[in-house]
Amino acid sequence: MPQPRYREDLVRAEILALAGSQPLNRSQIAARLGLGAATVSDHTRRLIELGFMRELPPQVSGPGRPRVPLEVVADAAHTLGLRVHPDHLVGVVMRLDGSEVRRFKLPFSPADDPVDQLASACEPVLEDSRVRAVGLALPGLIDPFAGTVRLSPRLGWTDLPLLPLLAARLPVPVLIDNDTRASTTAELLFGAGREHDDFLVLAIGDGVGMGIVLGRRVHRGPDGVAGEFGHVPIGPGGPTCVCGRRGCLDAYVADYALAAEARARGLTSTQVPDLVRLAAEDAPGIRDLLAETGAILGRAVAGVANVLAVRAMTVIGESHVLWPYLAPGFHSVSDDGILPGLDIAVRPWDDSGHALGAASLVLAASVVS
Numbered sequence: 287m288p289q290p291r292y293r294e295d296l297v298r299a300e301i302l303a304l305a306g307s308q309p310l311n312r313s314q315i316a317a318r319l320g321l322g323a324a325t326v327s328d329h330t331r332r333l334i335e336l337g338f339m340r341e342l343p344p345q346v347s348g349p350g351r352p353r354v355p356l357e358v359v360a361d362a363a364h365t366l367g368l369r370v371h372p373d374h375l376v377g378v379v380m381r382l383d384g385s386e387v388r389r390f391k392l393p394f395s396p397a398d399d400p401v402d403q404l405a406s407a408c409e410p411v412l413e414d415s416r417v418r419a420v421g422l423a424l425p426g427l428i429d430p431f432a433g434t435v436r437l438s439p440r441l442g443w444t445d446l447p448l449l450p451l452l453a454a455r456l457p458v459p460v461l462i463d464n465d466t467r468a469s470t471t472a473e474l475l476f477g478a479g480r481e482h483d484d485f486l487v488l489a490i491g492d493g494v495g496m497g498i499v500l501g502r503r504v505h506r507g508p509d510g511v512a513g514e515f516g517h518v519p520i521g522p523g524g525p526t527c528v529c530g531r532r533g534c535l536d537a538y539v540a541d542y543a544l545a546a547e548a549r550a551r552g553l554t555s556t557q558v559p560d561l562v563r564l565a566a567e568d569a570p571g572i573r574d575l576l577a578e579t580g581a582i583l584g585r586a587v588a589g590v591a592n593v594l595a596v597r598a599m600t601v602i603g604e605s606h607v608l609w610p611y612l613a614p615g616f617h618s619v620s621d622d623g624i625l626p627g628l629d630i631a632v633r634p635w636d637d638s639g640h641a642l643g644a645a646s647l648v649l650a651a652s653v654v655s
């Protein structure tokens with residue numbers, strides 16, 4: 287079907303996300319989102335026409351006109367988010383208020399026809415006509431405007447026009463984005479964005495990614511690939527990175543790099559859970575390694591946080607479980623005065639995290655409304 291132009295028109299999604307947690311009147315919505323009364327009236331009128339919101343009985347409190355609370359009709363429309371892993375897909379069907387209807391997991395082989403596999407994963411879900419749009423979260427350099435995977439070493443794809451190919455197969459709008467930026471959209475709507483207009487999202491796992499929200503908008507840059515934090519140079523002559531250069535942040539903090547360094551220090555570990563277990567047992571040397579890594583991460587984050595003057599950061603990703611052991615080093619950088627005080631939230635995270643982000647992405651891009 288014809289695809290909507292990729293839009294950053296978040297306002298309706300923000301209204302749904304805000305009123306999804308509790309009914310709010312138009313004045314409250316306008317105050318929280320920094321919008322004018324007329325703008326909020328226009329958007330809420332449209333959301334009511336679509337059946338996505340409804341008015342509750344007026345509340346009279348003091349002089350003046352009674353306030354009419356608006357509530358979200360969460361099941362009026364759903365979105366499907368898919369996270370594409372090198373060996374499987376995770377799908378999440380999401381309601382308008384951000385809550386999850388259900389999730390599923392399917393095998394996936396990037397070397398085989400990806401469009402056919404992705405379409406086959408979506409089609410049974412789209413039999414429910416409430417599912418209005420599909421979002422995909424993928425690792426790598428993704429151009430969300432053109433809908434192209436420019437480079438994804440983990441999936442082995444280069445210059446794949448995934449969105450147009452998939453859109454030709456599916457009866458609903460489709461959007462794609464980098465997985466960290468998809469989750470940053472979710473964080474804007476349902477997480478840190480409830481409190482902050484400017485914040486960072488630090489994704490730690492098999493690489494290091496950065497989501498940047500400024501003025502309540504996810505920063506993508508002109509070609510949509512902003513946030514490639516993992517290849518910020520840290521140490522000349524440092525460990526070799528997957529990109530081929532030496533001393534990138536990834537080469538110190540990514541899970542494979544941590545495991546390799548742990549082995550080099552005589553610790554037997556191959557995966558993040560092993561590192562968590564060793565740290566919990568206080569095996570010799572492990573907490574020092576993780577604190578040193580946290581300090582490297584803290585200095586790198588300081589560069590971004592100082593330049594952008596943000597004061598909040600959310601930690602996501604598979605390696606978030608290491609945060610208690612990375613944090614002492616990370617905060618030592620604050621103590622040195624290099625890093626501004628950050629309001630840090632660590633999100634519970636599992637395999638579906640980026641899939642929820644992908645579902646938020648299509649909600650946020652207003653393609654369902």
Ligand SMILES: [Zn+2]
Nearest residue numbers: 517527529534
């Ligand atoms: Zn690199």
